[in-house]
Amino acid sequence: MTEKGKYHTRHQAEILQYLQSTRGMHHTAAQIKDHFAGEQKNIGTATIYRQLERMVEEGSVRRYLLETGDSACYEYVGESPACSNHFHCKCEQCGRLIHLDCDELQELQEHLLSHHGFQWNTGKTVFYGVCEQCRRT
């Protein structure tokens, strides 16, 4: 399956390391580019997209679509699927992406599969709504 990614390059390692060091956070391609630009390390936009695409295919990184016109967001999730036990909630008011740890998620996943035959890819799904902070103000 992994025909791509034959070579281990410096940029590949640096991007992966950056994403790993910010586990739990998400970045757009442009933000990643800016991060390295800030360290005097220029990485071409195409390279960033190509590396991210590879990591998404491998499964170590997830991509989220938030709003029309916005960039996609990328987040390191690791090699093991065990860490996927949280909801991704996007607040429609303040725009934050919130990670909620919750066992209910797994129950719902099983329900969707057994009752509806739908094999839910929990990682890719984003729940839209209003977060606690915004709700109180």
Next chain:
Amino acid sequence: MTEKGKYHTRHQAEILQYLQSTRGMHHTAAQIKDHFAGEQKNIGTATIYRQLERMVEEGSVRRYLLETGDSACYEYVGESPACSNHFHCKCEQCGRLIHLDCDELQELQEHLLSHHGFQWNTGKTVFYGVCEQCRRT
């Protein structure tokens, strides 16, 4: 809140009527444009986007983001929030958008609110995964 939409125009009525007549289905802006082009009714792209934006703001139409690079999808959902008792599931293999009626949805909604303080907007959320048909093949 509704400063916009002061005038009722022919195009507005036609677009809304088309979306209403296809309730349960979703269309991209381009598909809507093509539909009217097929009836010798040309509607400018900008007009379609502007009308859709208005309807989304009003709440009678929902917008879904499916894949990067793809267009957003629009679907008529009506004025009442009662119809929102179903999941929107996008099959990552065949690309279909599936509507699943399910009470579990409301339970999850209550759970998210009471345990995590997150007021989930169920209509906007799309569950990604693999549908029953694709799973069996």
Next chain:
DNA sequence: TTGCGTGCAAAGGTTTTGCATGGCA
């Protein structure tokens, strides 16, 4: 040496915007 990775620039696609014109009230 072989062939993948990179960077740059250009292309591709969707959505938004500016501006003059047309239509609703």
Next chain:
DNA sequence: TGCCATGCAAAACCTTTGCACGCAA
């Protein structure tokens, strides 16, 4: 008549692609 809506074209934006060069193995 006063504004809003429309259409066209251009702009803005994110992402992908082509190609020559660089680098890993």
